[in-house]
Each structure stands twice: as structure tokens, then as C-alpha cells.
Amino acid sequence: SHIKKYFPIQVGLLRRTVGHVKALDDVSFHIARGETLGIVGESGCGKSTLGRMIMRVLDPTEGSILFEGQNLTELKGAKLRKERRNFQMIFQDPYASLNPKMKVTEIVAEPLFVNGLMTRKQATDQAFQLMKRVGLRESDGERYPHQFSGGQRQRIGIARALALSPKLIVADEAVSALDVSIQAQILNLMMDLKKEFNLSYMFISHNLSVVRHLSDRVGVMYLGNMVEIGDKDKLYQGPLHPYTRALMASSPIVKRNQHREKVILQGEIPSPANPPKGCPFHTRCPQAMDICKAVKPALLEAVPGHAVACHLYE
Ligand code: SF4
Ligand code: MG
Numbered sequence: 001s002h003i004k005k006y007f008p009i010q011v012g013l014l015r016r017t018v019g020h021v022k023a024l025d026d027v028s029f030h031i032a033r034g035e036t037l038g039i040v041g042e043s044g045c046g047k048s049t050l051g052r053m054i055m056r057v058l059d060p061t062e063g064s065i066l067f068e069g070q071n072l073t074e075l076k077g078a079k080l081r082k083e084r085r086n087f088q089m090i091f092q093d094p095y096a097s098l099n100p101k102m103k104v105t106e107i108v109a110e111p112l113f114v115n116g117l118m119t120r121k122q123a124t125d126q127a128f129q130l131m132k133r134v135g136l137r138e139s140d141g142e143r144y145p146h147q148f149s150g151g152q153r154q155r156i157g158i159a160r161a162l163a164l165s166p167k168l169i170v171a172d173e174a175v176s177a178l179d180v181s182i183q184a185q186i187l188n189l190m191m192d193l194k195k196e197f198n199l200s201y202m203f204i205s206h207n208l209s210v211v212r213h214l215s216d217r218v219g220v221m222y223l224g225n226m227v228e229i230g231d232k233d234k235l236y237q238g239p240l241h242p243y244t245r246a247l248m249a250s251s252p253i254v255k256r257n258q259h260r261e262k263v264i265l266q267g268e269i270p271s272p273a274n275p276p277k278g279c280p281f282h283t284r285c286p287q288a289m290d291i292c293k294a295v296k297p298a299l300l301e302a303v304p305g306h307a308v309a310c311h312l313y314e
Helices: 047-054 077-084 104-114 120-133 138-142 150-162 180-197 208-214 232-237 242-249 252-256 290-294
Strands: 003-011 016-027 036-040 087-090 168-172 200-204 217-222 225-231 300-303 306-308
Touching (some): 104 138, 150 180, 217 232, 217 242
Parallel strands (some): 168 200
């Protein structure tokens, strides 16, 4: 709720803070159990920062992260570690997050015995079950990450993420580095696992069609702001925010099913170190009005289940 994240910008030898990059500027949303919230936006819009904050790898500058009624931002030490098991992350490049010196069974089993939940033997048995569940073979357990393809490595990352029986998995560009046919396999696996374990996903991607495939609801981010959020079908069939419309018009796959709208994104994304006053999108918005330069629009429900932050709908 109302999450803000400002990164200090430091220059020179004294590391004086000269300003703040507003990576996230008052973002609020919820994710329900068993639901997939897709987060789309161009690179640098704050979507990865948001994911890392939910994981509690980063602390918000302001605001709170509530989980089952508990404020995670107030937890520390053992309590925080225990709650953190409920959140796991899948990365774009699983190779970077898998220890190259460990065998696959060890990689998958590690979270279980490190957290003292099982003996090494029990954890190894459990690891084999998880490997089987994500489509790996028992003999794969004896091999090392570099011996696998990108898609297989992502399966290893997913098996490891599942080890602690998480409730929410944050996937940041989890299939973006894979070939399209492999992407589909991994997405289908993720959807099967979601049903089987009643998982929630926060699925972060710049790829609108991948997000559409997987999500129940979708949030659109621009310059650290959630500018539109709603049920997937409502958002894709009737995007409200001028930025969302422009994104969709420039996405070849989405465009095919839609009446073509001539919205071309003009100009550069402003620097998050010096964001525009008023609506963050006003410097590029074809429909900008006077009020847009002065007053920042709030994210308000335009129709039930579909909210937008834009003065056109107030
Ligand atoms: Fe465009 Fe104004 Fe809406 Fe911002 S508030 S998206 S500038 S119309
Ligand atoms: Mg990113």
C-alpha cells in the first residue's frame, strides 16, 4: 500500500546525496490467493524494483507491504525469515542465480535443509519429487547447471522456488530470454503449478502477449507509477490510459485482435531523477490538457474492476 522507493543518487568522493530517483511513486495494489497479477511497462518503469520490494530484498522508503494481515515492513529477524519463505522469485537468467558448483539435486534441496525444515536425506528425496514435477529426470539431479539449456535451467529455478511451498512467486522477465516455443512450455508449466499449489504470481514482463496469456489482472507501470490496473480482458479489450493504448498499439501481437489505433509514443521517457510534475505521462501524451501539467491524477476505478490514473476519466 502506498509504496514509495527513492534511490539516493550519489556523486563524487563524498557520496553526497544530490537527489532521489523516484523508482516507485505511491504504488498500491493487492494480489489475491491463486491469482496472477501481470505487471507491464517499459524498462526502467519500476516494475523490477516493485518485485524486489515484495520479496523484501529491498525496503520501501515509505509505505507498507501487507501479507495475510501482517505488515511485512515491520518484521525483523527470525519472524521475517519465516514469512519470507512464503515468497520466492524466478529470474530472467536462472543461470546467474544457480550455484554453478552445485548439482541440481543440491540446488533444489538446499532451501529445505538450510532453513532447518528437513534432514539432508529428506530434502534430497523432496528435491527429486520437485524435479519430477517440473519435468526434469531423476538422472538430471547428478548434473550441473551449465549442462542444461535455458529452458531446462528455468525448470531448475522453478523447482528450487517451489521447495519452500511459497504462496507468492514473483517472476521477473522469467521467460524473456527463451525461444518462443520454450516460452510456451514454461508458461504452461507455471499455470499447471499455480492450479496444483494454489499459488499467486506477480508476473513482471515487458511482453504484453505473454502477460495476457498468464494473468488474471494486469497493472501497467510508467515512471514508477501504476497508471492503470484491471481485469485482464477489460484492460486488453478496452485500455483506458493513453499510455496503455500506445503500448498496445505498438505491440504486434495485441494489435491483430484490435481495431488499429494510431497512437505512436513520441519523445523519450523522462528521467526518473527528474520526473515531470502533474501526470507523469504528460510530456508524451497526445491528449494532455492544462490540468495534466499541474495535478497528478489519482488511480481511480473507472468501471468496476478497472482503475486508471488519468484526468480524462475523472
Ligand atoms: Fe494524458 Fe492528462 Fe491523462 Fe496524463 S492525465 S494520461 S497527460 S490525458
Ligand atoms: Mg527489469
